[in-house]
Amino acid sequence: MPPAEPGALPSGSTRARPSVLLVVALVLLVARVAIGIYEEQRPSSVPDLVRWQPIEGAEALAREQKRPVLYDFTAEWCLPCRAMQREVFGDPESAREIEQAFLPVRVLDRMREEGRNAPEVDSLQRRFRVSSFPTLVVVPHGGGDAVVIVGYQGEKSLIQRLRAARMESMLPPGLRPPRGR
Amino acid sequence: MNPTLVTTLWRQRLTSPVRVAILAALTGMPLLGVAFMPAAGLGLLGGAQGLILTLGAGMIGQDLSSGVLQLLFARPVRRPEYVVSRWLGVGLAATAVSLLQLGIACALLAGRGAVPTAQEIVMFGGGRLLESFGGAAVLALFSSLIGGFGDLGIYLLVNLGAGIVQMAGQVKQWLWLSRAGAEINAALTPTIDLMRLVTATPMPWFPIVSYASTVVLCLALAIVVINRKEFSYASG
Amino acid sequence: MSGIQVEGLSKTYRRGLTGERVRALVDVSLTIAPGEAFGIIGPNGAGKTTFLGCLLGLLRPDAGRITIDGHAPDDLAIRAVTGYLPERLVLDRWMTGHDFLAYHHALARLSAARRRDEVADALDRVGLGGEAGQRAIRRYSRGMLQRLGLAQAMLGRPRYLFLDEPASGVDPAGVVLFRRLLSELARKDVTVILNSHQLDQVERVCDRVAFVKAGRVEAIETVAAGATHARVLRVRAADQAIGARVTREQLAALAVSAGAELAGLDPPEARFTVADDAGAARLLQTLIGAGVPVAEATPEESRLERLFLDAPGDARTKGSA
Numbered sequence: 001m002p003p004a005e006p007g008a009l010p011s012g013s014t015r016a017r018p019s020v021l022l023v024v025a026l027v028l029l030v031a032r033v034a035i036g037i038y039e040e041q042r043p044s045s046v047p048d049l050v051r052w053q054p055i056e057g058a059e060a061l062a063r064e065q066k067r068p069v070l071y072d073f074t075a076e077w078c079l080p081c082r083a084m085q086r087e088v089f090g091d092p093e094s095a096r097e098i099e100q101a102f103l104p105v106r107v108l109d110r111m112r113e114e115g116r117n118a119p120e121v122d123s124l125q126r127r128f129r130v131s132s133f134p135t136l137v138v139v140p141h142g143g144g145d146a147v148v149i150v151g152y153q154g155e156k157s158l159i160q161r162l163r164a165a166r167m168e169s170m171l172p173p174g175l176r177p178p179r180g181r
Numbered sequence: 182m183n184p185t186l187v188t189t190l191w192r193q194r195l196t197s198p199v200r201v202a203i204l205a206a207l208t209g210m211p212l213l214g215v216a217f218m219p220a221a222g223l224g225l226l227g228g229a230q231g232l233i234l235t236l237g238a239g240m241i242g243q244d245l246s247s248g249v250l251q252l253l254f255a256r257p258v259r260r261p262e263y264v265v266s267r268w269l270g271v272g273l274a275a276t277a278v279s280l281l282q283l284g285i286a287c288a289l290l291a292g293r294g295a296v297p298t299a300q301e302i303v304m305f306g307g308g309r310l311l312e313s314f315g316g317a318a319v320l321a322l323f324s325s326l327i328g329g330f331g332d333l334g335i336y337l338l339v340n341l342g343a344g345i346v347q348m349a350g351q352v353k354q355w356l357w358l359s360r361a362g363a364e365i366n367a368a369l370t371p372t373i374d375l376m377r378l379v380t381a382t383p384m385p386w387f388p389i390v391s392y393a394s395t396v397v398l399c400l401a402l403a404i405v406v407i408n409r410k411e412f413s414y415a416s417g
Numbered sequence: 418m419s420g421i422q423v424e425g426l427s428k429t430y431r432r433g434l435t436g437e438r439v440r441a442l443v444d445v446s447l448t449i450a451p452g453e454a455f456g457i458i459g460p461n462g463a464g465k466t467t468f469l470g471c472l473l474g475l476l477r478p479d480a481g482r483i484t485i486d487g488h489a490p491d492d493l494a495i496r497a498v499t500g501y502l503p504e505r506l507v508l509d510r511w512m513t514g515h516d517f518l519a520y521h522h523a524l525a526r527l528s529a530a531r532r533r534d535e536v537a538d539a540l541d542r543v544g545l546g547g548e549a550g551q552r553a554i555r556r557y558s559r560g561m562l563q564r565l566g567l568a569q570a571m572l573g574r575p576r577y578l579f580l581d582e583p584a585s586g587v588d589p590a591g592v593v594l595f596r597r598l599l600s601e602l603a604r605k606d607v608t609v610i611l612n613s614h615q616l617d618q619v620e621r622v623c624d625r626v627a628f629v630k631a632g633r634v635e636a637i638e639t640v641a642a643g644a645t646h647a648r649v650l651r652v653r654a655a656d657q658a659i660g661a662r663v664t665r666e667q668l669a670a671l672a673v674s675a676g677a678e679l680a681g682l683d684p685p686e687a688r689f690t691v692a693d694d695a696g697a698a699r700l701l702q703t704l705i706g707a708g709v710p711v712a713e714a715t716p717e718e719s720r721l722e723r724l725f726l727d728a729p730g731d732a733r734t735k736g737s738a
Contacts, residue, residue, distance in 0.1 A: 011494045014259050014474065015408045021261075021401040028394035035387045079356055092376055154351055154359075185523040189509075196511045248507035252569070255473055255579075256524040257496035412475040 048085055049095035052106040055120045062103040062141045068169040070102035070162070071124060071137040075109040078133040080152040087155045094159060101166045102138065109133065136162070140169035183258065183266045190240070190270035200235055207231040208282050215286045219293035223305045226286055230370055232278050233316035237271040239330045240321060241407070246328030251412045261404045268314070268321045268400060275313035280306060304375045315371030315396055322399040325406040339369055371395040419486045420608070421449040421472065421577075426481035428467055441467040443632040445481070449610065451576075454603035456623035456640070457612045458721060464632040465612045466504060469581055472610065473501055485577065495577070497526060500570035504581040504612070506562055510555040514545055514565050517554060518572065527573045539568040544594055559586035567595065571602075578602060581612045596621065616721040628724040636724060648716050648723075650677075650697055652704065654685040655712035663709060675703040688717065 052072075053061065062069045074081040088094045098104055107124050110117055117125070124130075128137050128148060136149040136158075147165035152158060194200050214225040241264065244250050254260065283306055290296055297305075323332035343365035350359025371392045378388065428442040441464040449455045457465050470476035471483060474491025485495045508517060518536040527535065540550040543564040549557075557565065563586050570578060584595045599622045603609050613619050619626055620640050628636045656662070669679040672689050677700045681688040691697045697714070704711055718726065 011488070011492060012259075013489065014254065014257070014491045014493055014496060016259065016261065017408065018261050018401055018404045021397060021404065025394070025398040025401040028390060028397055032387070032390045032394040035390055039385075039387055083356060083360075090377070185520065189520060193509070193511060248505065249509055251475065251503050251507065252501065252521070253524065254475060255496065255499060255501040256521065257493045257526055258524055259493065411477065412470070 048089045049092055050089045050098055050104050052104050055105055055107065055124065058103055058105045059139065059141075062139070065103060066141055067101070067103050068141055068166060069137075069139040070098065070104045071128070071139065072104065072106045073109065073125065073128075073130045073133060073135040073137070074106065075112065075133050077112055081134040084134055084152040084158065088158055091155065094155065097159070098162065101162070138162070138165040138169055142169075142172075144169075182269070183262045186258075186263060186266035187270040187273070190267060191274055194236055194274065203235045204232065204278060207235060208278060212282065212285055212289065216289050219290050219295040222290065222295065223283070223286060223297050223301055226282060226305070228370070228372075229275055229279055229309050229312040230316060232275045233271065233313060233320060234333065234336070236274045236278075237317055237320040237324070238333050239324060240267045240271055240317075240332070241324040241403070242326075242328045242330065242332050243324075245325075245410070250410075254412060260407050264321060264325065264400065264404045264407050267324075268317050268403075271317040271320070272314035275317065276310045279309035279313065283309070304379075307375050308372065311375075311392065312370065312372040315392060316369075318396040318399040318403075319369055319371065322403045322406075325403040336369065340366065343369070367391075368395050420451045420453075421610075422482075422484045423447050423449075423472075424482045426468070426471060426483060427479050428464075428471060428476060429479055430467075440632050442471070442478070445629075445632075445634050447627060447634060447637065449608060451486075451608050452606045453625065454599075454609040454611065454623045456619040456626035457610065457629060458614070458616065458619055458626055458724070459629035459635075460725065463629045465629050466581060468629065469579055469610070469612055473499065473579060498573075498576040500572065500575035500578045502566045502570040502578075502580045502583050504585070506566040508554050508562060508565065511553065513551050513553055514540060514557070514561075515550040517565065518550075518568060521569050522572055525573050535572070539572060542571070542598070543568040544591070560588045560591050563587045564591060564594075567598070571598075574607075576607060578607055578609045579612075580609065582614065583611070584613070584615060584618065592618075616719055620719060620721055626721060628721075638720070638724070640721075648691060648697075648720065649680055649718070650689045650691050650700065651715050651717050652687050652689060652701075652709075652711055653713040654687075655710040657685050667707075668709075671703050671707055671709075672700060675700040 058069055074085075089098070107121050109121065109125070128135070128146060130137075132150060134150075134152055138147040138149075140146070147168060149158070149161050149165065211226045215221070215223075218225065244253070253263070283302065287297060287302065320332055320336065323335040326332075327335060343362045345362070347359050347362025347366065350356065350362055368391075373388045373392050378384065424446050426442055426445040427440070430439045430441055431437070432439050445468065457468065459465050467476060471478050472485070472490055474489070474496070483490050485492075488495050509520070512520065515536060518539055519532055522532050522536055523529070537546070537550070540546050545561060545564055545568065549561065554562070554565070563583070567580075567583060570580065580599075583599070584592050587595060596618060599609065599611070599618075603622050603624075609622070611619060611623060623640055626638050626640055627634050628638070665679070665682050668682065668687055672679045676692060676696050678690045679687065680690045689700055691700055701711060701714055
């Protein structure tokens with residue numbers, strides 16, 4: 001029986017360098033870094049699943065719906081705000097939870113970009129003494145003290161604090177823990 | 182790419198009683214959870230990571246250290262074929278077990294009148310498939326670098342290291358550091374959040390490109406490593 | 418261009434982390450004709466296994482070129498017509514013997530239709546037919562492993578067969594079997610490259626033998642029966658008291674008359690240097706004719722053995738025992 005003909009098999013090294021694969025890997029890596037940076041710089045392209053309500057009439061609406069208002073004081077140049085937006089407001093489950101528990105209202109600071117803010121933004125910032133971003137404020141619908149959360153320390157911690165704030169806001173005013181206005 | 186190599190990997194995994202036992206536990210325990218808490222739905226089934234590690238541990242490293250590759254590469258087998266076949270073998274096996282688990286879970290939930298929606302089923306199945314092939318690619322790279330089950334060791338070390346980096350970044354409020362740590366951790370288990378992909382507008386490209394980049398890079402590097410390996414016990 | 422051409426092959430290892438460089442092969446050049454049975458012998462650590470590794474494409478040479486049938490050694494086309502039996506044979510222990518051969522049959526891209534028959538045939542040929550083929554490899558004895566290894570190497574009737582210590586660990590019956598198989602293969606058109614410490618096996622099977630020492634090919638000898646080479650013949654007399662009857666001078670004179678030379682005397686053994694096979698025959702005839710009761714005559718060392726003892730370039734030392 002004649003042995004197998006070498007010509008019948010595809011010839012070529014058993015150790016051929018995977019050039020195509022390496023090129024594709026390089027291209028994808030560059031694309032990944034580029035898109036990552038791009039999405040960092042352009043917060044509008046980061047998915048945000050929370051449906052923010054307008055500032056006007058928010059608190060009245062909240063009283064009707066018996067939900068606390070969640071003010072998100074933020075600015076476009078603020079990096080932790082973007083992280084929060086991506087990780088919390090862009091996460092389907094968290095976004096859903098926030099929408100169910102609160103009436104979310106975004107208060108966007110435009111001081112750096114435009115030199116001034118809209119009057120309602122200004123008055124809200126002064127009312128809650130907002131001095132840094134991000135600051136989240138939970139205002140109970142039944143009146144009473146607001147809970148202020150400053151800074152962003154990660155998704156888990158924020159969700160926990162929001163939940164705690166929500167529970168507090170559900171308690172009757174007399175039972176809430178005292179805190180400075 | 183080489184069906185013989187793929188089927189041989191499956192047969193080899195099935196003949197290891199330890200692996201089969203761990204697989205059964207990893208598949209069965211979440212199912213118990215589903216049986217007792219049907220309200221939680223498919224969420225209790227978790228991710229594919231345990232399956233990938235169980236099926237894939239030593240996928241190349243075991244062959245490296247045992248010495249069978251000497252004979253294998255004396256055959257007309259392209260080395261890239263070998264790497265890709267091991268990856269496919271582990272990926273397909275993990276997907277198959279995942280789908281089995283999904284099927285049983287749906288049957289259990291149907292029995293409680295809490296059948297998951299078609300979208301949930303597709304999302305879960307698709308997610309597990311992506312996870313399986315993604316994790317298998319990363320493990321293939323680790324396995325090509327070190328013999329035996331060293332790939333598990335590398336995996337754990339990277340996991341630990343990334344966690345530390347991430348925590349340090351959060352403590353020090355250095356966003357880039359915690360982001361770096363999170364990215365490395367995410368790269369260990371490449372996957373695409375299908376739900377977010379489908380619901381978010383505009384469609385985020387980053388998760389897709391990220392996933393593809395990790396998988397292709399890991400496979401390419403594993404191939405390069407195996408191409409360069411010298412197979413001989415002769416040290417002089 | 419067919420056969421194996423090796424030109425200027427060099428390979429250096431870096432030993433461990435200290436980085437001490439070990440030159441395993443230094444400027445090796447040789448040619449192996451197709452269909453030839455080529456032996457490689459040499460002391461341990463001479464670089465024989467490294468050489469085989471380079472020929473098989475498992476190792477990359479640092480310098481030099483190897484072509485097999487005009488292709489590089491790690492070319493797919495060559496891999497398809499090569500069989501390899503490594504020295505440290507490691508098989509997939511979870512498979513049965515039959516599964517293992519079927520697996521390699523498939524890897525070698527041989528026809529699936531003929532797989533069952535060819536595998537059964539291969540198992541029979543190495544004496545592993547029947548129940549042994551169905552046993553898991555982890556329960557194989559050393560000899561059985563080696564037989565299976567040879568069976569695997571011979572799958573698909575390769576044109577180039579590389580055998581590294583094929584009979585190591587094999588029981589005597591197996592050794593006979595291997596010898597028979599190898600001789601068969603050598604007679605057909607198969608190019609056999611045999612690396613072995615068993616010099617008698619090498620001498621029996623091979624056409625040419627390369628002696629490798631310290632990474633270099635010191636000599637390539639043509640092995641043929643009845644070759645004209647001087648050797649020392651050790652003759653033992655049947656009579657223990659022969660020393661009393663025949664004196665040293667008488668033996669020496671007898672030797673000279675047969676064209677040989679008395680090299681040493683230690684009754685009842687005597688050692689003679691003979692010029693070639695014909696000389697050996699004449700010496701024995703002379704001794705027997707003179708009434709010396711010759712019981713046994715053996716060459717003191719085989720010609721290949723002598724390669725190990727002679728330092729290169731020195732004059733052949735005569736019977737320094």
